[in-house]
Amino acid sequence: MNEQNDFDAxxxxxxxxxxxxxxxxxAAAGGSSGLAGSALRVGMRAGVEVVSALIAGxxxxxxxxxxxxxxxxxxxxxxxVGGAAGVLNxxxxxxxxxxxxx
Amino acid sequence: MAAEGKTIDALSQFxxxxxxxxxxxxxxFTQSNAHMLAACVVIVALMAxxxxxxxxxxxxxxxxxxxxxxxxxxxVAGQVGHEGKRYFPFVFALxxxxxxxxxxxxxxxxxxxxxxxxVTFGLAFLVFLVTTVVAxxxxxxxxxxxxxxxxxxxxxxxxxxxxxxVSYLSRPISLSVRLFANMVAGHVLLKVFATFxxxxxxxxxxxxxxxxxxxxxxxxxxxxxxxxxxxxxYVFAILTSIYLHxxxxxx
Numbered sequence: 001m002n003e004q005n006d007f008d009a010x011x012x013x014x015x016x017x018x019x020x021x022x023x024x025x026x027a028a029a030g031g032s033s034g035l036a037g038s039a040l041r042v043g044m045r046a047g048v049e050v051v052s053a054l055i056a057g058x059x060x061x062x063x064x065x066x067x068x069x070x071x072x073x074x075x076x077x078x079x080x081v082g083g084a085a086g087v088l089n090x091x092x093x094x095x096x097x098x099x100x101x102x
Numbered sequence: 103m104a105a106e107g108k109t110i111d112a113l114s115q116f117x118x119x120x121x122x123x124x125x126x127x128x129x130x131f132t133q134s135n136a137h138m139l140a141a142c143v144v145i146v147a148l149m150a151x152x153x154x155x156x157x158x159x160x161x162x163x164x165x166x167x168x169x170x171x172x173x174x175x176x177x178v179a180g181q182v183g184h185e186g187k188r189y190f191p192f193v194f195a196l197x198x199x200x201x202x203x204x205x206x207x208x209x210x211x212x213x214x215x216x217x218x219x220x221v222t223f224g225l226a227f228l229v230f231l232v233t234t235v236v237a238x239x240x241x242x243x244x245x246x247x248x249x250x251x252x253x254x255x256x257x258x259x260x261x262x263x264x265x266x267x268v269s270y271l272s273r274p275i276s277l278s279v280r281l282f283a284n285m286v287a288g289h290v291l292l293k294v295f296a297t298f299x300x301x302x303x304x305x306x307x308x309x310x311x312x313x314x315x316x317x318x319x320x321x322x323x324x325x326x327x328x329x330x331x332x333x334x335x336y337v338f339a340i341l342t343s344i345y346l347h348x349x350x351x352x353x
Contacts, residue, residue: 052276
């Protein structure tokens with residue numbers, strides 16, 4: 001156990017001398033927005049979130065319509081709700097619920 | 103004459119065919135299933151073989167198995183917290199299955215089973231069911247308070263609740279579409295540039311020289327796809343852990 005601690009300390013020392021830890025710290029500072037690496041990736045995530053919320057809303061409305069026999073109305077209503085949920089999803093992407101890590 | 107009849111056919115790589123000859127055809131066993139089976143065999147072999155020596159100073163396979171284990175363990179512990187340890191096997195199995203599906207699919211002649219929405223949605227729906235059941239089991243009726251934030255005025259409930267419910271229902275869709283779209287886009291891109299190489303290569307005397315361009319793009323793309331394969335497996339695992347965090351803690 002002692003041998004292992006010693007190894008960790010020596011490894012840290014060696015990494016510091018070579019300036020390897022600084023690169024790690026810089027990378028951590030750059031990627032502080034969680035999964036987001038580049039702007040393109042954030043855009044892709046946001047787009048997927050909006051589209052999937054729209055699909056979920058429209059699908060739910062369509063299913064309700066089919067069982068209740070009120071075809072276009074609930075579908076249209078839930079399409080709008082899906083759009084709102086998409087905006088909510090994107091908002092959550094950048095501001096997670098409180099208590100959530102990062 | 104040579105280029106006639108040759109078109110860019112980027113989507114036929116996703117078609118399902120039967121594996122294992124007439125036996126596979128009889129039970130509808132496709133090459134997608136065969137690759138899933140192969141991925142499972144590779145994963146189990148890696149873990150069993152890697153864990154067998156139980157050495158203090160790990161060998162190559164043990165180091166690889168331990169890297170995967172520790173990576174997912176840190177991810178789950180970091181996102182869900184200490185009590186999230188019990189969901190580790192679930193997240194680990196998902197991560198390994200998706201990762202090996204993505205990586206095995208990059209090998210020549212292999213099929214990428216994560217490029218089918220049926221597969222990714224199946225996995226994402228499993229995540230959705232598990233997180234919902236966990237939340238219901240841990241919190242009972244209080245789980246439904248998740249759909250109405252505390253402190254919001256009550257008259258807003260008819261607007262907030264449907265939006266929150268739809269947002270919750272959209273999770274498996276976004277989870278599956280993200281993985282599926284990334285894998286399909288990558289493989290289509292690879293195929294398109296590979297076809298460029300062939301089409302340009304037969305153009306005339308300068309064809310082979312021009313064909314070097316798409317060929318070099320393809321070399322870069324394979325590296326990029328390897329990155330995407332790891333990244334998407336990571337994203338799948340981390341989103342599963344975030345959903346589990348929500349299920350365990352609520353808010």
